[in-house]
Each structure stands twice: as structure tokens, then as C-alpha cells.
Amino acid sequence: MQVNEKEFKPTIVAFCCNWCSYAGADLAGTNRLNYPADVKIIRVPCSCRVNPMFILRAFQRGADGVIMCGCHPGDCHYTTGNYYARRRMTLLFSMLDYLGIERERTRVEWVSAAEGAKFAATMNEFVETVTKLGENKRLEDLRCKEK
Amino acid sequence: MSKVTKEQVLRSSGVNVLKCMRCGKCSATCPSYDEMEYHPHQFVYMVEKGDLEPLLNSDSIYKCLSCYACVERCPRGVEPAKVVEGIRNAVLRQSGMNHIKAENIPDMLDEDLPQQAIVSAFRKYKR
């Protein structure tokens, strides 16, 4: 892998629920609202489908930041899914704290299907934050690296 | 007078003139309307067009009462008074362009005139 000394481009995984945030991301696209290409979206049915394991896996594989987006509290397509997600993430955050991973590398944001602008703004901000933090070394699992 | 640019006025006033939808409520509400050659909505529109010369040379910039009526009532949050002040400050910052001269002040005074009238006049009309 070639490392560009000049410009650090973070790898960012975004988990988006199908009903709100993925649609919000689509709307950002429809309105041509730019955000960095570093963000790659994985579609899940609901934020409650996001197993904290997936986030750890992403960091292990070299992600520099992980963001999870879901419907606003109270607006979940499955009524209560985002509440579960929120609680699980709170626990994951304290675990990441314990491991000494910068808090800013993981983020939870509620983006509705109508909030294309918010989606783009959130991603711009998150990429900026993660870029400032630099590469994630601490959780990266060398065994997962390709030889 | 050195050239005053649109960008300079926009930066100084902090106003986004593109938000204006040309409803004219600012001019409808302006208490100094009849005294002005160019009215609040024209300030916004002419700055947007970059047509600054007429505004810089007009007495209208001294007619604004800074009463914030246009700021309060604009449905688009444009804040026209800030554009007027931006133009006025651009003029006043040019050397020798003080609108009020200290030596003329004594003639304007009377015994009841509160200090703040003088202080604010200096702030508004003089650099």
C-alpha cells in the first residue's frame, strides 16, 4: 500500500438505516451536495442492526472513523430500533474509551429522509474531525493486513 | 475615493443579499423612506448587482435611523440596515469623508441634548 505523505485520506465507514439516513444520503446526492469520497456507506435495515462488532471489525481492518446514522428518536421505522442502537452505542463508547480510542472516531447521528443537507454537513464535519486525528493505529489488527 | 467593492460591503455587513426575495417589506416599514433617494430594498438589490457608486454618493446613507424595523420584519432574514451601515462605513473610512465635523458640533447643541446624541453621532458619522 502506498502512503501519500502529503495528504492523509481517512477511511470512513458509514452505517445508514434504509428508511431515514440512507434516503437522506440519497437526497444529498439528488441535491448534489458534496461530501468527501472517503465516506463509504453500508446499508442496513435499521440502526439496531448495527452490531458493535461491525464497528470494531471496521477499526480492526483499518478504518479511521465509523459513523452510524439512523432515524430521529421516535421516528424509527420499526418504532424502537434506534433506541436500542443508542443504548448499545453508549456502551460501545465507554468500551472504546477504556481501550483509549479517541471518542471522535465513532459517532452516532440521526438523519431523516428529508435531511439531505444535514447528511452532507455531518459527513463533511466528521471527515474533517477524523482527518485531524490522523490515522487510526491503535485498533488496527496487523494480522488482517494483506501481505 | 478608492474603489469600494461589493465583496468588501458584504464582508463588513455580514449580509447575504441573495436571500432577498424582493418583497419590499423593508421599504414598506422604513420610517425614513420619504427622506431617502435610495430605499432599503434598493440598497440590497444594488449591492447584489454590484452597482455601488450611486449608493456611495447618496445622502440616503445618513438617513437610516438604525431603528432595526427592516431587520425585524424582513421575512428572509436579510437585515437591510446592515447593508446601509456597511455602505456608510465604507464611505466614512475614506479619509476626509467625515459627515460631521467637530467644529460644527457646538452649533447643533442645546442645553437639554443628552450626551448620547453626540457620542452616537460621532460613532455613526465619523471615523
Place this chain on the structure above:
Amino acid sequence: MQRIGVFVCWCGSNIAATVDVEAVSEALKSEPGVVFSTNYQYMCSEAGQNMIKDAIKEHNLTGVVICSCSPRMHEATFRKTVQGAGINPYMVEIANIREQCSWIHKDKQTGTEKAIILGKAAIAKVHLNAPLTAGESPVVKRALVIGGGIAGIQTALDIAEAGFDVDIVETKPTIGGKMTQIDKTFPTLDCAACILTPKMVDCAQNEKIHIYSYSEVTAVKGFVGNFTVSIKKKARYVDTTKCTGCGVCTEKCPVKNVPNEFNLGMNNRRAIYIPFAQAVPKVATIDADYCNMLKNGKCGVCSKVCTAGAIDYKQQDEIIEEKYGAIVAATGFNPIKLDNFDEFAYSQSKDVITSLEFERLTNAAGPTSGQLLRPSDGKHPHTIVFVQCVGSRDTSGCGKPYCSKICCMYTAKHAMLTREKYPDTDVYVFYIDVRTPGKNFDEFYRRAVEDYNVHYIKGMVGKVAPRADGTLDVQASDLISNEQLHISADLVVLAAAIEPDKSARPLATMLTASMDTNDFFTEAHAKLRPVESPTAGVFLSGTCQGPKDIPETVSQASAAAAKVIGLLCKDKLTCNPCVAHSDEMLCNGCSSCEKVCPYGAITYSDKEFRMPDRTTAIRRVAAVNEAVCQGCGACTVACPSGAMDLKGFSNKQIMAEVDAICK
């Protein structure tokens, strides 16, 4: 090992302009398992779909990756395509390289690199896809319409016409909604009551339609085809089966000072009332906030005068539960409160009124029996000023950012009717833009100007100052002549912005239907699915989806009905096969999944298992009811033993995507 085909769409220039589609299909060709990779101008076209079908046959493909627009757009299309070529529809994955790539990136190299990664993630996922078969669930052949205005009425009538049962829930004591308060309708000027009340009567008489008036939806459970809805029938203290609507009680009631909401508080009604003469159902309702008998037990006049014995002071709220296959939201609108616009002196002068109040003042059934009289002194106004866009197109935070759409037309109507009935009246309309798209709309507005000599002035009113002599000083700008005007007016009419009814937000939460930032319901697709909510089985009718006039509302109402009929016609619905599944061998019977399931889809039972040592053991294990599971995946994360997984979004599939992105 899967045999995967990759199809990269140009979407004309939508994708091809910022993504090098050739490079993408070339790069993905060398991914493991990919045996075929190509690109084409429009994959969703017939030619594109045939290209996919041919490739499947020719290369014996077992999985397909399409790099194209959002799966929310064409996933269903491509699933059908591959099914036509004989492979399971769930062997398709979409890489979204339009909305989430080409449209947001300007640099072609960046776009291309990202598109390749997204393609790789989709390929990684498809490797782990398994054929899925959708189950079926039955459809309850009954629809619920929430809101009994013209939108709800039209939807209900159309559904009933097709032979299905339909219930209307209306919070007010009568159906009819805002249209009952309107005098004439544009652009034809026919009387609103004359065209609405027959429809209200049709609803009442149609045996397929049941009206729950003075009722509210309090809870919604279930899913498309099988909703269970709780409806609260508010106590109206009148037995609707006995009340004949004779109205004697509403004349004898001693409490005379209750503001009459039907006339927007411009006159009073009694504590027991029938909203208006053509109310449906035409039964009395007691207003508990004002009734002396209910407040302190002293009165009972209505009970004494009622020959039918319909008064029941002991009536209680009642909650009933009903099952529905489809739900239509038709909650309508209200004019905004004008507290933020006191520069127009609405709260300071009785002679500053809203347009809806103006409707009541010109309506024969209104407080002035249709005579246009000033509310302050009952005199005929000679100069009337109409102010447009009060709170519409307002981004300052005081009003609403959108155009309320109907105000230009109803103001032209008001101005025209005033000039026709009172030719001695001067009528001014202050406008920012006159927006009259619609059949015969602009012609209508021009008639107001050209035939009725209404003074249209381009500009806005800045202040309305009530004078001691009773006139109103209207200070406004005339932008064309570049002057500030002072008009001495007798009456000022404000075209207040409209906003969704306050009940819409809690209802949306109950329905898990999404809303925009203005609390209008969001449609499933702005252009192609305008009457469906993104939540299956929930449909939208009328102004709850956005500002609309009556013709548009009625069209949308019928469109929503057509969608409901299409759903109710089916005996069974195909379920989403991406549901949870429990591996019995791993399940430890802990019940964690059962507790988080919002649908009660998980049940536990004791099952016999053959152990390795050939003995049998009885273990408690979870099972998912696939017809009830909606596939949210909450259980999969709750499961501590990894037994629970979600088909189509399995742990392995998502992790494969993560790995592909992070590589």
C-alpha cells in the same frame, strides 16, 4: 464459489460524467468470483435488462452486482430481471454509484476510485448471498381513513365504491373539514357547501363506510395488510343512536357564551351544539369545558328538553380496537397563528382578519349572514387591503419557509367577489409574486384585475396602524412606482400561511411514517410515488402531504384510494424475505431476542434434540414467525450466542462489506 456478473450503468451522463464506467467494469473484472463484467448506457432500460438476462444464461451466473443508482430506486426492477433469467431475485446486490458517488463528487478520478470500492463491497456481499423465498401474509380487507375533510371523504367514497369496508376517524363532531367553512371555490366560484355536503351525505348513507366522529387514533400496531388500530371515541354526552338532530337542546341551553369555532370565534354557540346545519352525523355534542351540568352538576336543561332521551351526562371515553389492511392519513391543515406578525395588528384590531375569517364573513351561514361587515362596528367596509404571503416564504424563523400555494387564488377570489357584490369598495392586493399555475387559474386572476378592477400592487405591507377614528393606516411599499404608500383601510385581510394539523406529528410517530421538517408527511418518491408513505400500507391524501387546493386534494385523494384498492384486492401479500432466523443449534434459550422484538415475532418452545452421544435432550429455543417479522435486526444484536441472524443482511455479509471498504 459464486459465478458473479457485474453490470455498470452509465445512467446516461449522470454516472458516466464523473465516474469512468469503463475503468470500473474493468477493475471489477479481476475480483474473485467475477466471471463477467460490462457497462451500458441505461441498465434499467429493456435493452439493459436483456443484456443482464443474456449474460446470466451465457455465463451461468449465480450472482449479479449492478453498479447504478440507489437501490431504493431500482432494486426491485433488477430483482425481477434476474428472476426472469432463472436465478433467485435475492442474488442481486446494488452498488449505489449515482446518488452516493457520481452526483456528489466532481473529480472523475475520485469518483471512479470510490465506485470501484463500492462495487467490490457489493461483490463481497453477493458471495455470501443465499436464495431467499418470500412468505405470504393475509390482507384484512378494510381500510382506515384518518381525517374526514374533503380528502378523507373522497378517499373513503372511492374505496367503498370498489366494494371494501372503510372507516373514517374524525376528531371534530362532524366530517367535512375546512371546506365546510369556505364560501365559494375557485376558479369556478361554485358554492363549497353545494358540492361538499352531498358527498358528506353519501358517506353517511354508504353502508361500506363507517364514520367515527369526535374520535382519535391512539395507537397503531402491526404492518401492511394487518394493522391493529385503537380508536378513542371521545365522550360527547349524547347517545348518537338516539339523537335525532332536532336541535332543540342547542336552543335551550343556558350557556350562550362559548366561542363558536366553526365561525372562528366571531360569534358564540351554546355548550351543547351541532357545528352547523349540514353536519354529518347530525347529532349534538356537549362541550365539557363549558357545560354547567358536567362542571358542577347544576343545570340539566338539555336532558329535560330532549324528547328522544339522548342526553347521557355519564358517558365516558371509549377505546375500541379494529383491524385494517391499509391506512390513509388525511389530517389536513390549519392557518398558522399570527402571534409572530403583530406588525399587521391582528391582535390589536378586530378589523384585521385572516382569509378564513373573511370566508365566514361572506358566507350566508356565517356570523353576519353573508353581509360583509366590519367585525368592530358592523359597518360596511369601503376600502379593503389584502396582504399576501403572511408567514409564507418566511425563512426568518417567524413563519414557514414554503409557499402555501392556495393564497394567491383565494385572495383573487375574495377580491373579485367583494368587487362584484359591493362595487363601491376599493380593493387592494399587496403581492410579492402572483402564483397561479393551474387550469383556468391565471385567467381567473386576470379577471380580478381586468374585469373587476382590483388594485394589485407589487410590494409588501410593513405596518398596519389602527387609528383612533377606527380606520387602519396601511403602510406599504409599491415597488413598481418606488414609493411608500399609506392607505386608509376599513378592513385588512391577511393571507396566513397554512401548516399541517398538529395531530399529524404524533400520528406519524404511531404509523412510523416519516415527515419533513415542516411536519408534512413524506411521500415514498417525490415524483413516482406521491401518494404513498415510505411505510408500506400507509397512504397520503390531501394537505397532510403538502399545501394543495381542492381540485388537487381530490385528485390525490382518489389516487390514494386507488392505491388502497390495489392493496385490498390481494388476498395475500408477499412478505419481505429478509427476516430474522434463529439457528437452533446455537440458541441458548435466553429470551434476549424476544424482549427486543417490537412485533412479538419471536416465540420460544421446548424442542427435542439428538445429542452427539445419541441421547435426546429437550432444549428451549427461539423461533421466528416469518410472516410477522419485519426484518429490523434488533434481535440479531441482542443475541449473545450468535444464533440469531438476518437473512439478506447477515453478520457475515455486512462484515464482508466492511472488509471490502477498509481494504
Place this chain on the structure above:
Amino acid sequence: MTFSYYPGCTLKTKAKDLDRYGRKAAEALGVTLEELPDWQCCGGTFSMSKDEIASKLSAVRSLASAKDKGNDLVTLCSACHNVLKQTNDAMKNDPDFSAKANNYMKLDVPYNGETNVIHYLEMLRDRVGFDKIAEKVTNPLTGKKIAAYYGCLLLRPGKVMQMDNPENPTIIEDFIRAIGAEPVVYPYRNECCGGYVTMEDKALAKKKSNKVASSAAENGADMIITACPLCLYNLNKNADESDIPVYYFTELLAEALGVKD
């Protein structure tokens, strides 16, 4: 109840009554007003230009000094209130301005708008309570019909001042009721009297002040009350079409509380 108090320069000279009666009334109401020891002139007008830094610094200094005292800062003159409140808002919400201002000032601890600025009227309404004032009135102004003149600076810009509904305020009317008089509501109570141009453009100042005074008189007011020395001067001096008297609201408050000497 203790507050820091910012009198402003006009209250030390031409508007001594506004200050004197304000202090007496406060004392009678059990409120302690501690004059900021090192207050400076606020500048009289808030420059709306974002790049005007220096002219706003004197206001920032007073605000920062009030922060050290730890009490809410009470103002009395409408103009001072407007300038201090708007400057404070800019220090709180305009990071660019506050960074530059803090750079100039070189305080030990940077100031970021921590001081809570309230007007004397807000203190009466929200801290003392108009009902409490009504109880302490010994000399009610019964039968007096009083027009409140808000002018522009007390209410606008509404998003910053947040004192009352800028188009339909009630705070001074409620005050008038508390001292036993009858408020007269008239449409020009929140329109500008032209005070800022009183030196420069007499004709305009006359026109605007006449509009306000005539509107109050036409609606049956016996007198106008205000919180602004400039408005008082302008309405007294330039509104020559009516002879309706103008007073400071503090004078009437002191009178009603029986502490006017």
C-alpha cells in the same frame, strides 16, 4: 436581591432623573444596585458592521468587569441596554468577533459573553414581579392614562433583545397597571422617534417624533413614559404638534412607591 448596575454617561448628566428615581425605587423594592466601579461609555450606538471592533471594546470592558462581580448586569437607558446586549450577543455567538475583541483586550481570562444583561424593566417583571410592586405602591396613579413608548432600541432586534414580543409588547403596559394607572395602547409605540438624527436632521426628527406623540395623544393618553433619554429629549423638544408631557418611567415608579422627594 443584588445586581450590578450600569448607569451610562447620559444618566450622570442630562438624565439624572432617570438614574436617581431608578435607584430610589430599587431601594424601596429591596433591590440593591451596585454601580460597576469601572464602567465606560458604551458608545451610544451598536455598529452593525462585523469589522467594527474597536468601537465595541468599551462595552466589552464593562461586560467583562460585570462578569468578575458575578451578578446580573442591570441597565436603565434603552440605548446602553441595546449596545451592551448586542455586544454581549456578538461576544457569545460570533466567534470571529470575540476572538478579535479578546485579542485587543488581553484579559487574564477571555470574555465570551458570560454576563447576563437585563433591563431595569425586566428586573421589575422577572425578578421583583409586577404583583409585588403593586403591593408596595402607596400612592397609586389612579385615573392616569399613560402611553408607553418603547421606541426601537428596547425591543429590536427581537432575536437578540428577547425582552418582549417586538411587535406587540406588554412589559411597560403591565408596569403601568402595577403602579395603578391605565395603559394606552397606540400603534406607534414601537416605531422610531428619529432620536439618532436629532442633531443632524432636525426636520426628520420632528416628523418622526410628532408621529409618535400625536398617535399617543390621539388615543387619549395624558402622558408618555419612556426608558430612553434620547427619546425623552426628542419627544419633548421636537414633537411640537402636541404638548403631551414625557416622563421617565422610573420617576412614576418612585412617585407610586412614595419615594419621590
